[in-house]
Amino acid sequence: MAPLIQYLMGGLTLGSTYGLTALGFTLIWSATGIVNFAQGEFVMLGGMLAVAGVAVGLSQLWAILLAVAGTTVVGAMVERTMIRPLGRRPVLDVVIVTLGVAMVVRGLVMLFLGKETHVLEPFSGHVPLRVFGAAIMAQGVWVLATAAAVVGGLKVFFSATLEGKAMQACAHDPVAASLVGISVPRMTLLSFALSALLGAVGGVLITPITMTSYDVGILLGLKGFAACVLGGLGSPLGAMAGGILLGVVESLTAGYLSSAYKDAVALVVLLAVLFFRPTGLFGPRDVTRV
Amino acid sequence: MRRPFWLQVAVPIAVMGLLPLVFPGSYSLTVLILSVLHAMHAVGLCLLVGHAGQISLGHGGFYGLAAYTSAILSVRYALPVEVAMAGGVGLTVVVAALLGLPTLRLRGHALAMATLGLGIILNILFTEAVELTGGPSGFVGIPRLSFAGVVVDRDGAVYGLLVAVLGAMMALATNILNSRVGRALRTLHGSEAAAEAMGVDVAQAKRVVFVLSAGFSALAGVLYAHYLTFIAPSSFGFLFSVELIVMVVLGGMTSIPGAVAGAFLVTWLPEVLRAFENVESLLFGIILLGCIRFFPQGLAGAGASVGRWIGALLRCPRGEQDRG
């Protein structure tokens, strides 16, 4: 019983961060139809910047805040300097540019922050909590609470603010949105900044648990995408649910089967969903927009 | 617009034939052989990316799958090299077809992520299935290339053979682009609505090109394994798949000779750049960003400009030097 609870909790924790990455994918995909290859790098950047902040002597809180803010600025800058100048070029070009951005971010982090694996201190110490005889990391509680707060915040943002409603309208029909006076480029900028923010939050939360290095972005991004597809591309709640499901399956695999193949599980799930239910578990049955 | 065969295939092959004279020495020859192998991927990916408009980040995985399959069949099961190679290519093509079946029904770029996922799964397999693959340290003792008992072991002969195979691939690709299939691909890349309204089975067209490009990569893979006689998982990873995309983008996406030139240039980069290992990601990223933004025609565009310039110099009638 105790190991099962431990694996479930671990999966829930891991899965929430995948869910945050998946939310980032969904935001950009809804607003622009782009699969953003740099999404995983935003997660990596958040974690690595926090590590670097602590290394230069900042308090952990400040390091984390600055890392999240810095990544958000990077996300906005990527949209401004790389995506927007492409104008009405084919989507393929934009996707290749996001791949280029991913490679540049990864390359720069490696050059300036090194190839080593880093770890961040857990937010409230190493002493585990005891639940039904299972040892649960306090960091896990942080992750879950933050993820819940972020999802709640997004919900409020989308349903109660003008900006959020405009973004939803834009995702639904960009032409109609621009006709009623919504600035589509502004919404694209916002989606990139928000996605980077979500990614960075996930990155700083997960680093105390899984550690980080310059090259973790690609796998995290892929798992985020898998979560997205699992939940149905374009559905925020589906993204979060897909992330959690994926995290739990991965954690159970690592616990009961083999930790060597745990990364393969997420990818097998991705391929299986694409094969059998391309609109995702919670997505609509209609495939026209996928 | 028709792509003239001599410009698309004959001239590049002739240039490749001359390269060992320009860069003599056995080390240069090794790099040239690698370049030709990479160019095989680039030709297939040029069709997939530049014409069908789909990105794959799994062709490094296909390369490895074919190489490992052929190595395993020839060493562990003692099959003749030709049979093992056919097995490697066959398995890879089947895997690609299975992957393409569901993925290419979808609009957008699900293929990119699905292939990326497959590539990573394959790499995990190459590394973890130690009894079968030799694990992280690699697979040694693969028999050399041979056909009907004749072993091809001199590097010069290998180079000649590879250039011939590449030439055949370029010819096939040029045929495709000059046919109704080529026009259908370019149309669906620009407008799937128009393509399907004109009778193009969009999903099938993408699938066919995807499987064809995987087949080219697989052929490169089995040739690589039996040329080098040693393979390791690190050669077939994510970064290699990105490198292949870089070659195609640098070549100008739509041009086959451009993609081949891109493959040669990118393969030579580590030779001229000492610090390559440390700036590899950064450099690939910069090439991708720079080319898409400022030189979407890539090397092919540059080649066309030079061609026009020479044309003007020789006062050739205009239009003859048109880029393919």
Add this chain to the structure above:
Amino acid sequence: MAEVLLAVRGVEVRFGGLLALNAVDLVVEAGSIHALIGPNGAGKTTLLGVISGAVWVQQGQLELQGVDITRLPAHRRAALGVRRTFQHVEIVAGMTVFDTVAVGAHGSHDLPLWQSLLATPRSRRVEEAIAKAAAEALEFVGLASVADREACTLALGQQRLVELARALAGRPRLVLLDEPAAGLNMAETAALGELILRARQAYGLTVVLVEHDMDLVMEVSDQVTVLCFGEVIASASPAEVQRDPRVVAAYLGGST
């Protein structure tokens, strides 16, 4: 009564909660030019998409010469001789006028890929047939002189003709024209009307025409069907439709 080429029966299309087409019937006689008119948002383009296979129906049935095509994907319908043009011109950047038009003949041939890969004699014969069809279509619409230009660099009026030529290159039985006169001046529109009539003659076409320009509609069509909020409110000869009070009301925004 002439032979029926296309029959649409009880078609219903929903986009999310929006009912775009409701119990729509449409009968198009072979060899006729059948106009679809109606206020903006009436569902004309949606109906065209339903016929071409770009839009799937939730209910109802489509028959082309008695064959049920309701569940056939767009490319299979093209193979049966259906072609269309687009309201927002769908011309691919970087392709010449000739190549753009030649794509129209794609669905008229069924050739395995390996034939094209190896450029076999049979594939060459097919390519020649396609080139001939494309050249004829370009000649027919009067664009033969710009065959080698990049199609997207032409003026809008010419791009619309490229789309028409692309449709004709497939030697279709049924052509769906989606607002072919939008953005054209009066002289161009008049020439277009004449071209549509000539095309029917030369290619033996049946045409479904979505158009806002009433002069053009009245000039070329044999039958007019009026859509309003996704429902057919009238279907008759042009003269009768003009007199129909429900149609007038729909256009003036009144209620029926």
